[in-house]
Amino acid sequence: MKKDAWDLERALEVLRSRGWYSERSKETQKRLAEIARLRTFDTDEPVYSSGQVPNGVFGLVNGSIKVAFPRNDGEDYIAHHAGSGFWIGDLALFANAPRLVSIHAAEPTTMVQLRPQGILRLIQDDPQLHTDFYALTYENFRTALNLIANLAIVSIDKRVADRLLLETAAHPKADGWVQLSQPDLAQLLAVSLPTLRRTIGRLAHAGLVEQGYGRVKVVDRKGLQKIIHD
Structure with missing residues (x-):
């Protein structure tokens, strides 16, 4: 299936209108844009898999993704279906630990990737940027709690x-x-x-x-x- 013709600036414009990136200062947005690259994925193509070494933070521009984690019986449980403006990948990156979840495109999908070397360089230059990524971790943890609370409803x-x-x-x-x-x-x-x-x-x-x-x-x-x- 042919993907929409996206360029990086158009993708960032979408992300400036919703989600975590939209809530950052213009200066922070500019810094993050400098380390961003455009990525496209076909339906069911993995963005990354649990157990892998972190390869950056991803922002969802167009399409949708499935977030899954491995169950104790070895099967994957799809826990979340995310749309435009959603960002993920921060937790394992800053913990310097393997990925805990797997991400697959649910349909032809466009994402922006913030590469790990670029993120670490920006934070070395300005440690205050940690606060912006803490905000993302908080947001995703809140989403996870909402999903757990939903499953607890009898x-x-x-x-x-x-x-x-x-x-x-x-x-x-x-x-x-x-x-x-x-x-x-x-x-x-x-x-x-x-x-x-x-x-x-x-x-x-x-x-x-x-x-x-x-x-x-x-x-x-x-x-x-x-x-x-x-």
């Missing part, structure tokens, strides 16, 4: 409603659409596919979501929030 209806809202928050430009098939969503939620289908059917019947081919649209956010908090 009620399936509440768990599904909560996860749909988390997914729409992670993909703010998707107009409420969660671009996940029901089998993929069932895996994220740790529920059986028949159980998920029944739950989505109830939510659709109530007018809270709309079902599409390989995706679900959140129609009534307040209605889903009411299910979570009732």
Whole structure:
């Protein structure tokens, strides 16, 4: 499949509009841009794998990625489906330790890579930049806690409603659409596919979501929030 024609400046312009990079000062953005390179990935192509030596920090420009970690039974568990503006790769880099998670492109995807040598050089020149990367680590840790909290919800209806809202928050430009098939969503939620289908059917019947081919649209956010908090 032919990828969109992206150049680095256009990619950085997208990242300046959302996510961690957008929250950095203009001077910091300029410094990071100087060490950035454009990367493209085909569907299911690995960005990096668990156990690998860190190869930088990655910002998601266009497309989407799957974040997975190895389970104790040797299988990978897909924990998160991230969209534009998401950054990852900082934790292992600054711990000088192997990657804990694997990242794969969920579709043709464009990313910006901040190379490790460049990051370390910038921090040596200005140690205050550590604060900016701490902010990224905090943001990703908060996301991880939200995902754990979601799986801890006993009620399936509440768990599904909560996860749909988390997914729409992670993909703010998707107009409420969660671009996940029901089998993929069932895996994220740790529920059986028949159980998920029944739950989505109830939510659709109530007018809270709309079902599409390989995706679900959140129609009534307040209605889903009411299910979570009732």
